Amino acid sequence: VADKGGALASATLPVSIALKAAIGFNSKISTSDVNSLISDDLSGWVRGQNLIIKRFAPNSSFGWSLNLDSWLLGIYSGQEGIWNASTKAMADLMLTLETYKEDDFKPDFLAFSNSGYLDDNGWNNAMVYIKQISDFVKAPALLWDLPTSSNALNYFFGKTSADRQLRQVSYSNIFGLLFNGDEQSSNLQSNINSYQNKGQIPLYYASTGLETTPITILSALNNELGSLSNVMDNEAFLYELPAGNVWAPSTIYKWDDFLAALNSMHNVGVADNTFWLIDPNADDATNTLYA
Numbered sequence: 001v002a003d004k005g006g007a008l009a010s011a012t013l014p015v016s017i018a019l020k021a022a023i024g025f026n027s028k029i030s031t032s033d034v035n036s037l038i039s040d041d042l043s044g045w046v047r048g049q050n051l052i053i054k055r056f057a058p059n060s061s062f063g064w065s066l067n068l069d070s071w072l073l074g075i076y077s078g079q080e081g082i083w084n085a086s087t088k089a090m091a092d093l094m095l096t097l098e099t100y101k102e103d104d105f106k107p108d109f110l111a112f113s114n115s116g117y118l119d120d121n122g123w124n125n126a127m128v129y130i131k132q133i134s135d136f137v138k139a140p141a142l143l144w145d146l147p148t149s150s151n152a153l154n155y156f157f158g159k160t161s162a163d164r165q166l167r168q169v170s171y172s173n174i175f176g177l178l179f180n181g182d183e184q185s186s187n188l189q190s191n192i193n194s195y196q197n198k199g200q201i202p203l204y205y206a207s208t209g210l211e212t213t214p215i216t217i218l219s220a221l222n223n224e225l226g227s228l229s230n231v232m233d234n235e236a237f238l239y240e241l242p243a244g245n246v247w248a249p250s251t252i253y254k255w256d257d258f259l260a261a262l263n264s265m266h267n268v269g270v271a272d273n274t275f276w277l278i279d280p281n282a283d284d285a286t287n288t289l290y291a
Contacts, residue, residue, distance in 0.1 A: 015044040019052075028055040043097045048104070054105035063109035063142065064099055066090070072129065073123040079128055086134040098136035109175070110134055113145040114152065123155045123165070124271040127172040134173040143169075144178035148188045153179070157191035166195070171268045215263045216278050221288045225262075229255045 016034050023029045029051060037046045037051060048063075053062050076082045100106055112130055132143040156177060160163040169177065179188055214222045228236045232255035238247040265275040278287040 011042060012043055013045055014274050015048055017050050017053065037266055040176060046097045046099050047101070048103040050099075052106060061108040063107040063139065063211065065111040065113055065144075066133070068112055068114040068116075068126050068129075070116060070122075072118055072125040072126070073269050075121070076125060079132070082125055082128045082134055087129055087136075090133060091136045094133075094137060102138070107139065107141050110137055110139050111142045111144055114143075114147060115147065117151060118155075119151060120272060123152070127165075127168055127271075130174060131172040135271055141172065141174045142176050142178070143174055143181075145174075146179045148179050153188060153191065157195065164195070165272070167268050168272075215259065215266060216287075216291070218278060218284055218287055220284060221278070224288065225259060225291075232258070236240055 016038050017040075018030070019034050020031060020040060023034075033051065033171065038048050039246050043086050071086060074085070076085055092123065094100060100110070110133060112126075114126070118126060130141050130143075154163075156169065196271065213240060215225060216222055233250050237250040237253040237258075241248055262277075266277050267274070269275070277291045279290075282290075
């Protein structure tokens with residue numbers, strides 16, 4: 001709507017009266033809960049749904065669902081362009097409605113569905129949009145109701161193993177992909193089998209403590225890159241002292257940090273662009289030499 005849901009969000013709704021009438025025969029939700037937690041507006045209705053599910057089905061995981069529309073097919077100036085085009089309005093509405101307010105009945109995830117067609121550019125935009133929204137509400141995302149007959153299958157699993165966007169999915173806070181049952185897709189099953197049997201390279205993530213993940217699948221190359229810290233920190237990453245013509249190791253730029261950034265750019269990338277390091281069709285020696 002033109003006002004981004006503002007008028008509907010401020011409308012008066014008899015939520016508390018209806019909720020009190022509905023809970024009159026059980027003790028899962030008390031009248032004091034309704035009086036203190038639920039307001040008579042759309043925010044109260046949303047939070048009422050959250051409260052009912054959490055109290056009556058405490059072991060169930062649930063989330064609200066958003067649709068990925070055709071606006072994603074447009075051309076935007078990076079992440080800021082997508083934020084201004086749609087994310088900000090949706091984030092503002094969710095904040096107003098307290099949909100994912102940090103309390104005991106906050107939903108567990110945020111779902112996104114797509115029943116139409118998105119080309120590769122549209123899915124790239126969708127990944128940015130999903131990450132922005134899920135970061136804002138601090139909840140993981142689920143992509144569901146994806147038609148196997150659309151471009152989604154090719155986008156996520158790739159026409160070849162090099163085209164897969166599954167690491168991008170992980171980076172965008174998406175924990176699951178659910179394709180719908182509109183047809184028995186042998187193509188979907190073959191893609192899943194191919195990933196499980198041939199291309200199941202670990203998804204890269206922010207490590208904790210001393211835990212690290214490899215940059216590439218070539219141990220020799222990873223070891224060679226890692227062994228350069230002393231040389232790079234003391235002979236390459238330098239800055240000129242105020243006295244002039246005197247150089248010292250940088251206190252900001254370090255080789256280990258560079259490798260961490262390289263790991264992300266090689267394995268996750270930005271949209272469909274990644275930093276090239278290895279050719280899956282070349283031998284290890286050639287890959288190590290060129291990388």
